[in-house]
Amino acid sequence: MKCRKCGATAVIHMRQHKLALCGEHYLTWLPEQVERFIFKYRMFTRAEKVLVAVSGGKDSLGLWDILHRLGYRTEGLYIGLGIEQNYSDESRHLSEQFAAARGLTLHVVDVEEKFGSTIPELSVISNRGHGKPCSVCGLSKRYIMNRAALEGGFDALATGHNLDDEVAVLMQNTFNWAAGYLARQAPVLPAQDGLVRKVKPLCRIYEREMTAYCLLRGIEYIYEECPHAEGSSTIYYKEILNKMEGDRPGAKLQFYLSFLQARENGLFANIKQEVELHPCERCGQPTSAPGECAWCRMWDKVKLVKRTVTANPESVPLLGLAAQA
Ligand code: Q46
Ligand code: ZN
Numbered sequence: 044m045k046c047r048k049c050g051a052t053a054v055i056h057m058r059q060h061k062l063a064l065c066g067e068h069y070l071t072w073l074p075e076q077v078e079r080f081i082f083k084y085r086m087f088t089r090a091e092k093v094l095v096a097v098s099g100g101k102d103s104l105g106l107w108d109i110l111h112r113l114g115y116r117t118e119g120l121y122i123g124l125g126i127e128q129n130y131s132d133e134s135r136h137l138s139e140q141f142a143a144a145r146g147l148t149l150h151v152v153d154v155e156e157k158f159g160s161t162i163p164e165l166s167v168i169s170n171r172g173h174g175k176p177c178s179v180c181g182l183s184k185r186y187i188m189n190r191a192a193l194e195g196g197f198d199a200l201a202t203g204h205n206l207d208d209e210v211a212v213l214m215q216n217t218f219n220w221a222a223g224y225l226a227r228q229a230p231v232l233p234a235q236d237g238l239v240r241k242v243k244p245l246c247r248i249y250e251r252e253m254t255a256y257c258l259l260r261g262i263e264y265i266y267e268e269c270p271h272a273e274g275s276s277t278i279y280y281k282e283i284l285n286k287m288e289g290d291r292p293g294a295k296l297q298f299y300l301s302f303l304q305a306r307e308n309g310l311f312a313n314i315k316q317e318v319e320l321h322p323c324e325r326c327g328q329p330t331s332a333p334g335e336c337a338w339c340r341m342w343d344k345v346k347l348v349k350r351t352v353t354a355n356p357e358s359v360p361l362l363g364l365a366a367q368a
């Protein structure tokens with residue numbers, strides 16, 4: 044297979060785009076695509092400050108590399124979850140190494156150092172030892188990312204969700220006819236009442252394309268999935284979608300783009316897309332719950348059980364930065 048641009052041996056063949064490219068042209072093509080989507084969905088401009096949530100994985104580090112190469116103003120945020128089997132240690136090390144090699148600023152918020160418990164411990168306490176830590180983990184990540192972005196005066200928070208991630212969620216929500224979730228699934232979630240703008244610049248990039256990008260760029264990332272991801276419904280839907288993609292190249296992209304088109308044509312127009320938010324009575328972060336937010340209520344429970352908690356979660360400065368106007 045030859046590169047369409049220069050005729051050299053291709054390193055990647057993207058059947059869904061009917062395009063094969065050599066390493067050099069692929070490393071130019073992919074950032075151009077990402078830039079096109081940033082512009083098309085009005086994610087952010089070069090004048091704005093973007094906080095990139097990094098996990099040490101290929102998508103988030105690949106995204107940060109692309110945004111940096113494109114000249115955007117970025118800083119990174121790594122959240123130390125305290126996941127077992129050295130998963131968190133390794134992912135933090137790779138994120139720090141990535142940032143240091145490029146002279147980029149990486150903010151680290153370690154949940155145990157800042158607040159007194161790791162995510163698995165929090166999960167054991169708040170779920171009484173039942174189930175996976177994913178709901179506590181998701182809640183903590185959403186809370187910390189938003190609060191850190193606001194505290195640091197960032198205009199947008201970028202995550203490394205790729206097309207495979209987005210389509211797996213889309214399929215799950217479609218099977219469940221979860222109209223509220225479908226109405227809110229988008230490349231950009233605008234800022235609202237204390238919630239920072241959230242953007243997904245890789246929403247149209249296949250996972251395989253990100254793997255190829257990181258390998259060609261020599262980006263070291265954590266290969267293993269989080270040990271708690273095993274058996275998740277996302278992985279189940281990804282396997283089904285991979286089978287469909289194998290039979291019909293482009294199936295994932297078509298499903299996603301048709302969904303975005305239907306959304307734009309008003310398929311979900313009757314569904315209220317914005318939930319009503321008010322500031323949490325304790326920490327001031329936005330919440331739809333009456334009174335205190337889920338984060339503060341979770342820590343109340345933890346403090347009752349574990350008297351060694353070191354800090355009040357609502358009063359810990361996350362980034363050590365003064366918010367900018
Ligand atoms: S939610 Fe669950 Fe992930 Fe947190 S505990 Fe691991 S698998 S990291 S995206
Ligand atoms: Zn080429």
Ligand code: ZN
Pocket residue numbers: 323324325326327328335336337338339340357
């Ligand atoms: Zn709160």
